[in-house]
Amino acid sequence: MSDFVPTTDNDLLVWFDHFLTQMRADHEIAATDLAALTAANADFHAKIKHLNNAASLAKQATADKNDCRNNVVNLIRAEARRIKARSSYSDGQGAHLGIVGIRDSHDLSVSHPELSGTDQADGVVTLNFSKYTSDGVNIYSKRDNDANWQLLSRASISPYMDVRPLLEVGRPELRHYRAVYILKDQEIGHYSAELVVNCRP
Secondary structure, three states: OOOOOOOOHHHHHHHHHHHHHHOOOOOOHHHHHHHHHHHHOOOOHHHHHHHHHHHHHHHHHHHHHHHHHHHHHHHHHHHHHHOOOOOOOOOOHHHHHOOOOOOOOOOOHHOOOOOOEEEEEOOOOOEOOOOOOEEEEEEEEEEEOOOOOOEEEOOOOOOOOEEEOOOOOOOEEEEEEEEEEEOOEEEEEOOOEEEEEEEEE
């Protein structure tokens, strides 16, 4: 027989609301028990709302940062092009300004991304990765009791923010990550070393 308590947070929230409504109509339940259930229900609603708000804020902050970075990079590249178009431009001047790229001999076909992560609490994890000459990385993840790796996202800019809520509110969980380079929409090279992040509530 399966457990009557729903597995997902949202399903549990709906189920708990219904259960509490029925308990309020049950004249045999002790007042202290009903009060405890009512308080727990209100607290669960508040924690879920806080979690959803935190995930939304983290996602928006990442999007805002990426937009700002793209604007910065576009302005810099435009100015570098104007400088290099001058008749007085020299390689020495370019090197002095730091606008000359370094030839990258990194062979993606025999390498793997360097992957690191930082827990930000409430299920939010910041993932940093090396890119070199690739178009980005595919990030895979496993969580508690997952049997297989799941593609989490394709990321072209580091860091990537994993904003999935915890499987169980208030309970820490281990998340496993690995990444592989992407070039022209194809995975290339080897998977990174497995990264394990302890996500705290």
